[in-house]
Amino acid sequence: NAGVTQTPKFQVLKTGQSMTLQCAQDMNHEYMSWYRQDPGMGLRLIHYSVGAGITDQGEVPNGYNVSRSTTEDFPLRLLSAAPSQTSVYFCASRPRGLPREQYFGPGTRLTVT
Amino acid sequence: QQQVKQSPQSLIVQKGGISIINCAYENTAFDYFPWYQQFPGKGPALLIAIRPDVSEKKEGRFTISFNKSAKQFSLHIMDSQPGDSATYFCAAGDNTDKLIFGTGTRLQVFP
Numbered sequence: 001n002a003g004v005t006q007t008p009k010f011q012v013l014k015t016g017q018s019m020t021l022q023c024a025q026d027m028n029h030e031y032m033s034w035y036r037q038d039p040g041m042g043l044r045l046i047h048y049s050v051g052a053g054i055t056d057q058g059e060v061p062n063g064y065n066v067s068r069s070t071t072e073d074f075p076l077r078l079l080s081a082a083p084s085q086t087s088v089y090f091c092a093s094r095p096r097g098l099p100r101e102q103y104f105g106p107g108t109r110l111t112v113t
Numbered sequence: 114q115q116q117v118k119q120s121p122q123s124l125i126v127q128k129g130g131i132s133i134i135n136c137a138y139e140n141t142a143f144d145y146f147p148w149y150q151q152f153p154g155k156g157p158a159l160l161i162a163i164r165p166d167v168s169e170k171k172e173g174r175f176t177i178s179f180n181k182s183a184k185q186f187s188l189h190i191m192d193s194q195p196g197d198s199a200t201y202f203c204a205a206g207d208n209t210d211k212l213i214f215g216t217g218t219r220l221q222v223f224p
Contacts (some may be wrong), residue, residue: 005198022202024157031210033212035214040122040211040216041171041216041218042119042202042214042216042217043202043214044214045211045212048210048211050210052173058211058223059213060173069173085157089157090157092156100145100147100206100210101159101162102146102159102212104149104156104157104158105156106155107154107155107156
């Protein structure tokens with residue numbers, strides 16, 4: 001099992017550009033989430049999904065879109081990148097029920113200039 | 114509004130010492146309290162977790178202490194080793210499947 005994979009590892013965008021951060025898991029987990037990590041802020045939930053076709057907003061959803069067409073994939077779209085979106089983005093997944101351990105991907109470091 | 118408050122922000126401990134990281138929460142609906150460990154350039158990984166029906170859980174050198182009435186929980190690392198140097202996050206979750214993280218503690222263990 002590859003676990004949770006994220007691409008790309010690094011990305012530089014100009015303000016106003018759009019892009020999609022890819023996340024995939026091969027563990028057949030129902031739950032998937034996107035977090036952003038900023039210094040001194042911890043990990044903040046952007047969007048999450050409890051299954052294919054179902055998504056919901058987290059703490060900081062503005063400027064991001066998600067969709068979940070398959071169990072395996074949960075892409076995060078930046079509609080019009082802003083410098084405030086410079087961050088490290090982590091995707092996570094976990095199975096339904098107990099235990100609630102989340103498995104994190106290796107992260108994507110995004111810089112918006 | 115920060116739902117999970119973590120302290121200290123950074124911690125320096127000598128090898129063999131005890132590292133203690135504290136967290137406090139506000140929402141009494143939280144029923145799951147994990148600690149995650151993150152090494153530089155990697156994603157967080159679950160270290161140990163506790164539910165509110167027990168006051169302590171121990172796994173090797175790592176112990177969670179939980180005080181439900183005070184709405185506080187802490188991570189104790191006994192016999193701290195240089196390999197424990199990492200950032201530690203506490204978190205709290207409820208039945209909505211969201212996980213709210215603390216702001217992290219950077220632990221450095223010196224030989």
